[in-house]
Ligand SMILES: Nc1ncnc2c1ncn2[C@@H]1O[C@H](COP(=O)(O)OP(=O)(O)OP(=O)(O)O)[C@@H](O)[C@H]1O
C-alpha cells in the first residue's frame with residue numbers, strides 16, 4: 001500500500017506575513033533532510049497571485065522539490081495521495097479565497113499560521129484560526145516570523161504574551177527577519193542554496209529549527 005503524504009497547510013488570511021517564504025523554505029530543508037535522488041517533497045501553490053510558482057521558476061532546474069499550482073477543490077482534497085513524503089501548501093492571504101483554504105485544510109495533517117510582531121497581524125490570524133482552522137479540527141501551530149533582533153525583544157515579548165493569552169499553540173522557534181530571505185525569490189534561490197555566510201547559516205537555522213520542532217523530516 002502506498003504511504004500517504006503528510007500535508008502541511010501554511011495559512012493566514014493576511015498578506016505579507018511570510019506564508020510563501022515559510023512554505024518554500026520548509027520544503028527545501030525537509031527535502032534536504034530526507035535526501036534521496038528524487039524529490040521527497042511537493043510544494044503546492046494555491047494563491048491566485050502565483051508567487052510560489054514565480055519563485056520556483058526563478059530557481060530553475062536546481063529546485064530541490066517538486067512543485068505545482070492548483071486551486072481545484074478535487075485536486076486539493078486528494079493531496080495525501082501525492083507520491084511524496086511531505087506536501088507543503090501555500091495558501092492565499094485574503095478572505096475572498098477562503099474556499100481554497102477550506103479545500104486545502106480538508107486534507108491537511110496540520111497547519112502553520114505565521115504572524116509577525118506587528119499587532120495588525122494578530123486579528124487576521126485569530127480570524128483564520130477561529131473561523132476556519134478550528135472548526136475543521138486541524139491541529140495548528142502559530143509561528144512568529146519577521147522578528148528583527150535589532151529592534152530588541154519588546155515587540156517579540158508582546159507578541160508572545162498575546163499568543164499565550166489566546167492559548168494558541170505557539171512554536172518556540174521564531175523566524176528572524178533577514179534580507180537574505182527577502183532577496184531569495186528575486187535571486188532564484190531557496191534557503192538551502194544561500195551562499196555560505198554567518199547570516200545565511202542563522203537564516204537557515206531558523207527554518208531548520210522550526211522543521212525539527214514540528215516533527216517534519218520523516219515519513220508518516
Ligand atoms: N523571515 C523573513 N525575513 C526577511 N524577509 C521576509 C521574511 N519572511 C518574509 N519576508 C518577506 O516579506 C514579504 C512577504 O512575505 P511572503 O510573500 O512570504 O508573505 P505571504 O504571507 O506569502 O504574502 P501573501 O499573502 O501576499 O502571499 C516578502 O517580500 C518576503 O520576501
Ligand SMILES: [Mg+2]
Nearest residue numbers: 019020047051
Ligand atoms: Mg504568498
